[in-house]
Amino acid sequence: MEKRCIIFSAAEVRDYQKLCYERCPDDFIIAADGGLRHTEKLGLVPDIVLGDMDSMKGHRVPGGAILFPAQKDDTDTMLAIKEGLKRGYRSFVIYGGLGGRLDHTVANIQSLVYLLERGATGTLIDENHRVFLLRNGEVSLNEPYHYISVFAYGGPCRGVTLKGVQYPLDRAPLSPDFPLGASNQQKGDRAIIQVENGTLLIILSNE
Secondary structure, three states, X not given: OOOOEEEEOOOOOOOHHHHOOOXXXXXXXXXXXXXXXXXXHOOOOOXXXXXXXXXHOOOOOOOOOEEOOOOOOOOHHHHHHHHHHHOOOOEEEEEOOOOOOHHHHHHHHXXXXXXXXXXXXXXXXXXXXXXXXXXXXXXXXXXXXXXXXXXXXXXXXXXXXXXXXXXXXXXXXXXOOOOOOOOEOEOOOOEEEEEEEOEEEEEEEOO
């Protein structure tokens, strides 16, 4: 299994059991700003704590935390992503990056593009969602999420195929200006998503 960089960001987590994080021995954990609350709730000791810590007022910040000014170009999550890339990680899972402020959610989705452009992969996970990008490739889904949505991201997509779903597609085009791929549903034990050319934003939801 590829070594993972696990990032905990500051968005609210209401049900830690549904978050379903299980630490692998080689996971490298970064708590970004208010993500420190999540690692504490889960009984985890992060390898790095970093950020401007503006979400942690009145909360003890551990010694050795890497502190940044509040006025900066990078979000705290992006700081964590850059730190993980610098350390050689190419597989990222981000908890606490969905929900909360909409602008931060959009910023975190854009961060997935940042990873993709640098030869890495990223997934955003909360209690009910899993969000990731697929570029010029194929993915097989075995988890029974209630909804599967696929959107052209950053430009048109060609050759989009969806199998094992209620509304299949066969090498169809998808455009970023029309949400044709919203709210599909898996049929059976496995669904397959393919895109021949372009980048798909894939959102799996149980809500």
